[in-house]
Amino acid sequence: MSDFVIQFGHPQRVEHIVKQLRDRPGLESRCVQVEQFAWGRVILQLPRSKELIPWRDNTRLLACVGRPRLIGDNILHDEQYLSRLALKWPNSDPSRLLDELTGLFALLACNDKIIEIITDPLGAQPVYTAHAPSGKLVGMGTDVESLAVLSERGTDFDQVSVAELLVYNNVTFPFSTRHGIQEVSPGAHIQIGSLDGAPSYTESVYFSPSEPATEVPNRQLMQSTVEAIQSAAADITKGVDTVAVTLSGGLDSRVVLAALPASLERTAVTYATHENLETETAQLVAQAAGATHMFAWRSEDYFSDLLLNRGPRLLGMERRAATHGMCIIDNQLDERFDVVLGGQLSDTLFKGHYQPWKQQIRLQSNGPLQRGKNLAKCVLGRSTRHHPPSATSTIGRFQLERELLPHVRAEVRNRRRQRVLEVQKLRPTTAEEWARFWPISRQDDIAHVLGNAKLFPFESLFLHRSLIRTAMDYTPSQRLNGWLANQAYSQVFGRLGTIVNANTGRPARSYQARRPARSSVQDRSIEGAGVRPWNRVQHSWVDNVLMQKLDPAWQDVRQRLASSPVLDVFAEILRRSPKALVQEYDEELPGSMNQMYIQLAMQMDRLLHQ
Known part of the structure; x- marks a missing residue:
């Protein structure tokens, strides 16, 4: 339902x-x-x-x-x-x-x-x-x-x-x-x-994600993660005849596919607007896993229609409307499988995606490599001061509070501070991180999961109870950059780890890779008279900034909002001129804030005119 x-x-x-x-x-x-x-x-x-x-x-x-x-x-x-x-x-x-x-x-x-x-x-x-x-x-x-x-x-x-x-x-x-x-x-x-x-x-x-009383040793926790992945995959697909996995070119969906019982009729589905590095990688992974591979194709205007129309209408105002699984419906794949599985929330629960930046710095500074770098900087007379992450990053968004009027900013900070204090009762050392995504309904990218679950029989492997219990035991140092989880994943996907990770350009087993490197899978040239500039990407999403700047659909929405009463609502929230934010893309703000502003303005305008 x-x-x-x-x-x-x-x-x-x-x-x-x-x-x-x-x-x-x-x-x-x-x-x-x-x-x-x-x-x-x-x-x-x-x-x-x-x-x-x-x-x-x-x-x-x-x-x-x-x-x-x-x-x-x-x-x-x-x-x-x-x-x-x-x-x-x-x-x-x-x-x-x-x-x-x-x-x-x-x-x-x-x-x-x-x-x-x-x-x-x-x-x-x-x-x-x-x-x-x-x-x-x-x-x-x-x-x-x-x-x-x-x-x-x-x-x-x-x-x-x-x-x-x-x-x-x-x-x-x-x-x-x-x-x-x-x-x-x-x-x-x-x-x-x-x-x-x-x-x-x-x-x-009946269920609280409490911190463990004592730290679980790395090797034991890694083995528990492997066993939890395998048992979750077997349990979710019990009695299933046909199962699909939403497969990208990264690690998390790859481990889901690899964990499925080989006796199942497995299909890997990759979202695609054009063939590119990610689609080629996904094809190689599916082939190596012995699974059928197919694409859920998207039109050139898919993302604008999704973010300005279908996503908000499906999920309402509570979250960013990036319901990418809508292309499953568009390709009439929603009735083809008993269940569709995804790897969403792996980064959240196992890889410190919301780990506070200062905590990350402290943990990294304790390592021998970082201590050596700091010593070298001191010898050379260079500053060892760490700067906050970019406001475009998930853990750097707090800097955007400066865009709010002072009284609103104070209320936002107080509300979020109170939530951290509440979570601290269960998770004393990780409250600031867990307050960002627990309940999971508050994770800022949960639209992928909730949208899919409304549209077709869908589960994220990482919401299985066995994996939730395992994730609860990860300490901040064990979640840092996903180093421990990625080692566990490599044990599960085995030989699939020799295939490039489309996100890093290295074989998937190179879980510590930070920078792109040469690989056997190369970027694909995306040309053609009808290709929108924002769709010329090597991943499975879109160039969000280019789309907002150049797509006529966004300009049409901006024109409709230019005289909307919703501007008066935002005038009581934002320091910047709401009308200016509607008129054109603001280069001083990240794409996520520009997008969220237009999405909210559009939805609120519709309600104000009803």
């Missing part, structure tokens, strides 16, 4: 919510089902997979978003898997489920007296509560835009959240872009009772 919305009471807004759900790209043909209860209704957009359709008997409804599974279970070829889960979830006691549930999901059970929701261990699939301006709880669900309609919060924008999206491309947990709508806890069992009056709300957390 793509989404559910719980509505308390019976106001006449159900048709607006049904329209909101069905108008989203890729989901237009999905049936929306309304289940009535004494306290209100549940609105469900049904899944493509028949195994996970909602189950209801005379008194109780069980439904889900995503792909909840009990470890070891085969959900395929079971036309009512949720009925099996219902047997293990009797009388408001889900204890038989909580230790074994895995994947990205939100699980819902309700009757006329009580509503229960279970969120996945790391909160990859968000669930929100919605309060009306009066403070009354009027709804819950997985789609903020539908809840905004329900709670009359469509244009009640949270300025601090909008500012966070501009600077960091994410919003601090538990807030959303609207006042009165907040995310519930990850890894929690939620109960809403007293449904004949004012609903009561309780949470019980």
Whole structure:
């Protein structure tokens, strides 16, 4: 199921919510089902997979978003898997489920007296509560835009959240872009009772990503990582006949493909606009793995349409709308496989992608190579001072807070500081890093995962519970630049490691490579009269800056926004002129901030004109 919305009471807004759900790209043909209860209704957009359709008997409804599974279970070829889960979830006691549930999901059970929701261990699939301006709880669900309609919060924008999206491309947990709508806890069992009056709300957390009491030795942790990858791949594909892996030219998707049982019918799917270094590398990897390889082709205008139209319509305002898996739908591959697997979140959980830069410097300085470099600089009279990373980098975005008005900047910093203090209770030494991506719904690139999960049966290997538990044990020094995880990955992908890593230009086993080097796979020339300049790249994405500057589609949007009332909203957030930011690409700001500004302005403008 793509989404559910719980509505308390019976106001006449159900048709607006049904329209909101069905108008989203890729989901237009999905049936929306309304289940009535004494306290209100549940609105469900049904899944493509028949195994996970909602189950209801005379008194109780069980439904889900995503792909909840009990470890070891085969959900395929079971036309009512949720009925099996219902047997293990009797009388408001889900204890038989909580230790074994895995994947990205939100699980819902309700009757006329009580509503229960279970969120996945790391909160990859968000669930929100919605309060009306009066403070009354009027709804819950997985789609903020539908809840905004329900709670009359469509244009009640949270300025601090909008500012966070501009600077960091994410919003601090538990807030959303609207006042009165907040995310519930990850890894929690939620109960809403007293449904004949004012609903009561309780949470019980069943999973917390605590730091280990003692550091796990490197060799032991590496072996645990290898075993967790292999067991996760076997478990996710249990009972599966056809499986696809979204394969790039890098390491993370390669390890997913290599970990799959050889007995499966495996297909590697590579997103492509043109043949280039990455597509050639992916073909070599698939061939060496003995898997079928195919492309999910994208048009020249794919990315502009995705970022300005389809992505925001699918995922709303809460995150950057880079739902790259839309090309799976475009190529009619969404019904071809039992499940599609990806390697997303590997960098986040295992490779220190959000590790604070000062912590990285300290850890690197402790190494003999860096100590030698510092000594040489001292002898030569050169400064050993370390400068912050570029504001274009994930860990350097904090510098963009300078673009906010002082009072907004102070609120953003306070909000994020408070979140770090909360995470510190579980992860004393890694709170600053984990606050950036836990719950996983707050990771700034999670649109890849959430978009895929709405559109077709999808899982990220690294959201399997065995890998989550392993990632929890990694210390900062073990996550630094992914050195330990990449060694574990090389053990899994074996001979596939002799093929170049398209991101470094070196064989994949050269996990310590920092700079491009010569390789047997060379850059491809991308020519032709119809080729857009921003698509002449050697990776699987796009030249985001060139696209924003040159594509007529972006200029059209800028013209439409030139006199929009949304400029007044941004005037209360930004130091720069909102009108100037709309008129042309700002060279002083990174591409991510320029893009996020136009995306938000466009979405907010539409809401203000409704």
